[in-house]
Amino acid sequence: MDGKANLPVPPPTANNLIRPINPDTTSSSSSSFTSSPPGFLRHVQAALKRHRPLGTMQSNIRPKRSIVPQREVSRSSTLTIGPTVDIKSQDILLSQEDVSIIPPSISVNSSNAFEGGCKPFDAQECCPNAMAKCKDKIITHSLQVESQNIEGQKKVQFSIGNNTTALGADDGKATELEKLSSHMGSLALTEMEWAASSHLEESNAFYQDSKHQSVLQAESEVSLRSEGGVSSQLAKRTTALQDHLQQFRNFLSQPATLSSVVGPSCATTTSVHSSSAPMLNSTTHYSHSHLDGGSNVAAEPLKDSNVNSHFITPGVVKSSNISLKETNGMSVDQPAVAFQGSSSAINAGSTVKDSDLSKEQQGSILKEINISKNASYNNDKSTRGKESADITNIQSQAPMSKTSFSDVKLESSKLEKPEKAASSKGASAARKRTYDPDLFFKVNGKLYQRLGKIGSGGSSEVHKVISSDCTIYALKKIKLKGRDYATAYGFCQEIEYLNRLKGKNNIIQLIDYEVTDKALLAEVMRGSLSNKDARVKDDGYIYMVLEYGEIDLAHMLSQKWKELDGYDQTIDENWLRFYWQQILQAVNTIHEERIVHSDLKPANFLLVKGSLKLIDFGIAKAIMSDTTNIQRDSQVGTLSYMSPEAFMCNESDANGNIIKCGRPSDIWSLGCILYQMVYGRTPFAEYKTFWAKFKVITDPNYEITYEPVSNPWLLDLMKRCLAWDRNERWRIPQLLQHPFLVPPAPPHASSSQDQSFKLLQFISETCIDDPDASKLCCQIQQLLGDPLKLITPHSLSSREQQRKLLSQMSELCLQLQQRLTNTDEE
Numbered sequence: 001m002d003g004k005a006n007l008p009v010p011p012p013t014a015n016n017l018i019r020p021i022n023p024d025t026t027s028s029s030s031s032s033f034t035s036s037p038p039g040f041l042r043h044v045q046a047a048l049k050r051h052r053p054l055g056t057m058q059s060n061i062r063p064k065r066s067i068v069p070q071r072e073v074s075r076s077s078t079l080t081i082g083p084t085v086d087i088k089s090q091d092i093l094l095s096q097e098d099v100s101i102i103p104p105s106i107s108v109n110s111s112n113a114f115e116g117g118c119k120p121f122d123a124q125e126c127c128p129n130a131m132a133k134c135k136d137k138i139i140t141h142s143l144q145v146e147s148q149n150i151e152g153q154k155k156v157q158f159s160i161g162n163n164t165t166a167l168g169a170d171d172g173k174a175t176e177l178e179k180l181s182s183h184m185g186s187l188a189l190t191e192m193e194w195a196a197s198s199h200l201e202e203s204n205a206f207y208q209d210s211k212h213q214s215v216l217q218a219e220s221e222v223s224l225r226s227e228g229g230v231s232s233q234l235a236k237r238t239t240a241l242q243d244h245l246q247q248f249r250n251f252l253s254q255p256a257t258l259s260s261v262v263g264p265s266c267a268t269t270t271s272v273h274s275s276s277a278p279m280l281n282s283t284t285h286y287s288h289s290h291l292d293g294g295s296n297v298a299a300e301p302l303k304d305s306n307v308n309s310h311f312i313t314p315g316v317v318k319s320s321n322i323s324l325k326e327t328n329g330m331s332v333d334q335p336a337v338a339f340q341g342s343s344s345a346i347n348a349g350s351t352v353k354d355s356d357l358s359k360e361q362q363g364s365i366l367k368e369i370n371i372s373k374n375a376s377y378n379n380d381k382s383t384r385g386k387e388s389a390d391i392t393n394i395q396s397q398a399p400m401s402k403t404s405f406s407d408v409k410l411e412s413s414k415l416e417k418p419e420k421a422a423s424s425k426g427a428s429a430a431r432k433r434t435y436d437p438d439l440f441f442k443v444n445g446k447l448y449q450r451l452g453k454i455g456s457g458g459s460s461e462v463h464k465v466i467s468s469d470c471t472i473y474a475l476k477k478i479k480l481k482g483r484d485y486a487t488a489y490g491f492c493q494e495i496e497y498l499n500r501l502k503g504k505n506n507i508i509q510l511i512d513y514e515v516t517d518k519a520l521l522a523e524v525m526r527g528s529l530s531n532k533d534a535r536v537k538d539d540g541y542i543y544m545v546l547e548y549g550e551i552d553l554a555h556m557l558s559q560k561w562k563e564l565d566g567y568d569q570t571i572d573e574n575w576l577r578f579y580w581q582q583i584l585q586a587v588n589t590i591h592e593e594r595i596v597h598s599d600l601k602p603a604n605f606l607l608v609k610g611s612l613k614l615i616d617f618g619i620a621k622a623i624m625s626d627t628t629n630i631q632r633d634s635q636v637g638t639l640s641y642m643s644p645e646a647f648m649c650n651e652s653d654a655n656g657n658i659i660k661c662g663r664p665s666d667i668w669s670l671g672c673i674l675y676q677m678v679y680g681r682t683p684f685a686e687y688k689t690f691w692a693k694f695k696v697i698t699d700p701n702y703e704i705t706y707e708p709v710s711n712p713w714l715l716d717l718m719k720r721c722l723a724w725d726r727n728e729r730w731r732i733p734q735l736l737q738h739p740f741l742v743p744p745a746p747p748h749a750s751s752s753q754d755q756s757f758k759l760l761q762f763i764s765e766t767c768i769d770d771p772d773a774s775k776l777c778c779q780i781q782q783l784l785g786d787p788l789k790l791i792t793p794h795s796l797s798s799r800e801q802q803r804k805l806l807s808q809m810s811e812l813c814l815q816l817q818q819r820l821t822n823t824d825e826e
């Protein structure tokens with residue numbers, strides 16, 4: 001679904017003064033753009049308000065403040081685009097289940113979904129085109145409550161079209177706007193400031209006034225300079241701005257993936273060319289915008305403002321690395337280049353004159369772009385070498401379609417060289433690359449912008465983040481400080497397991513990780529731990545960047561039960577089969593790798609692109625090669641899903657043997673999950689406290705209650721998993737072949753088989769309520785009807801194989817006979 005196309009268009013009102021969008025410059029649907037002017041007018045007004053000392057336009061624009069409420073527009077947009085999940089009710093259900101040990105996992109709710117400060121569409125602002133690509137992704141992936149979507153959507157609209165429409169909206173203010181365009185550089189920044197201040201209003205916990213003011217001040221300075229008021233103080237006074245620029249620059253300066261720069265999916269971008277009257281250019285071809293931008297710079301540097309406010313994250317003005325992308329895009333000559341609109345920040349920067357400027361103004365378009373970059377970042381020479389490296393790097397990946405551009409690229413490299421030298425000379429001015437930890441996580445040098453907290457487990461917090469190539473990930477952060485080394489070691493092991501399970505489809509994929517305590521990690525990787533009892537003193541963290549899951553099974557189940565509520569229905573068997581099979585396959589994958597998960601529960605199965613994947617190997621253990629069980633230092637798992645042996649781990653059984661946990665312990669947990677899928681509650685849900693649960697689960701004579709279900713195989717399946725004696729529990733390969741998942745094939749038509757099946761059919765009909773007998777009938781039927789399932793066609797001719805099959809058959813017949821005798825006696 002094209003989220004943009006679904007944005008509602010507000011009815012035209014007297015106040016909604018929208019200049020028609022020039023069709024020449026707008027190639028995509030304009031519906032989304034027309035919805036944004038009011039927001040942008042507010043935005044322009046805010047910008048102008050801050051420019052009071054520079055002009056007198058405020059009074060002209062003030063009346064516009066009352067225009068169409070943005071939020072209403074946004075709200076309806078959200079409703080058409082994003083599926084919402086009633087998190088609260090699910091949480092309630094979960095909390096019933098995990099009463100004593102682990103709280104429900106996904107705690108996305110209105111209060112915490114964006115805890116951490118940054119709202120999802122900050123990312124849109126950082127990299128609008130790539131965000132256009134992943135806008136839907138964000139919306140559909142989000143488990144955000146409506147109010148958050150509203151905020152986010154508002155920003156979508158803002159970033160899509162508000163600049164243009166707002167600038168074009170008010171004919172009456174054209175003169176002022178033209179005047180204003182001479183301050184476009186500052187306006188661009190002021191718009192950014194608006195965005196920042198808007199964030200400030202909306203999430204003031206994260207953007208302090210002081211920071212904002214410093215951006216504001218620096219921006220004003222830049223605009224003053226753009227009027228010719230160049231002064232040597234500028235360098236100093238723009239420092240605050242540079243800091244903010246630097247933060248986002250760091251974010252964008254990470255190696256960009258090719259797709260983020262040139263992918264056709266980055267097709268929606270907006271730029272406003274003030275010099276040719278405010279226009280909207282939604283699917284702007286790069287070459288076009290590039291030429292525009294370039295010529296504007298040359299002719300009227302002060303007017304050249306490809307005004308675009310995308311490149312603001314709250315409190316952070318985007319940096320000139322945007323221009324790197326632009327440069328890259330230029331060499332690619334692809335339509336719709338990501339970051340095309342970035343020239344606002346760049347060109348705003350270009351109004352700042354420095355010694356390089358006059359030389360470069362004479363040069364090619366590329367040179368002009370470099371001017372912008374150089375001007376914006378003149379003070380940041382220490383990082384410029386890196387920038388140019390980035391350029392080269394990105395360009396080397398980009399397909400070249402025009403020779404002229406290749407020349408430009410070379411020229412670009414040449415231009416960079418003297419600056420590299422200058423940068424090394426200017427090392428004293430070098431500033432440390434910084435980033436705001438409230439807004440970003442840094443993992444192995446890569447920045448990930450926070451989008452909100454997804455949930456927190458017993459030991460970690462998990463955040464939704466976006467990378468510089470606009471991919472959404474989950475970032476799990478585990479604090480090590482204060483933990484004993486053994487526990488910290490366990491956390492590191494999760495990394496080891498996830499590395500081992502890389503490429504396995506049904507296991508969540510680890511994208512990147514960092515253990516800040518390198519010594520600890522080294523020990524884990526070596527498989528040794530010398531300092532077991534000591535506590536981690538340093539402020540160490542483990543960061544894990546993971547594939548992002550949209551929803552977990554716990555929430556899916558609770559949704560499913562909510563749907564069925566009041567209809568007196570049981571859960572759809574095919575739905576159950578579909579997901580149960582995926583659950584089994586995921587657990588089979590780790591069991592084959594000799595890993596026992598030990599904390600299987602619905603919350604640890606995540607839906608990623610339609611498939612269930614297993615997460616959270618925090619307490620998983622590897623099975624030693626000489627055993628099938630593992631010994632644990634402590635009780636583990638989530639109470640409602642814990643096996644009897646997990647409760648009694650390391651104790652002695654009746655025969656004096658040490659009780660260990662192994663794969664069967666996971667099978668028990670799977671039984672509890674299946675039970676919950678069938679009945680909507682776990683088998684011991686009625687026992688609320690730890691001790692009550694402990695008592696019944698560890699009692700071998702306790703009978704689990706199974707309400708009648710229409711399919712006896714389903715009942716049988718649950719019992720196979722929830723056998724108290726761990727040796728009686730089925731293993732996953734058997735479970736995958738259980739008749740519930742693999743229903744017996746109907747009898748073949750051949751007459752000889754017919755006869756044998758008739759006998760079996762007759763027997764199975766008489767013991768329909770006896771799953772054991774039915775299963776035996778089914779196995780005999782399979783053996784008779786399709787022995788090749790068990791052996792190869794070639795081996796069927798071998799006498800030995802035939803004897804084996806016959807003995808298998810007689811064994812099954814004997815068991816069936818015995819079973820029928822037993823039921824008669826009962």
Ligand SMILES: Nc1ncnc2c1ncn2[C@@H]1O[C@H](COP(=O)(O)OP(=O)(O)OP(=O)(O)O)[C@@H](O)[C@H]1O
Nearest residue numbers: 105106455457458459460462474546548549616618
């Ligand atoms: N890759 C992911 N994508 C989306 N959400 C995730 C992801 N990983 C974890 N989560 C969410 O965060 C919650 C906590 O994560 P996880 O279970 O890994 O942490 P934990 O501290 O080990 O938790 P637990 O208390 O279960 O031991 C999960 O239940 C899940 O809702």
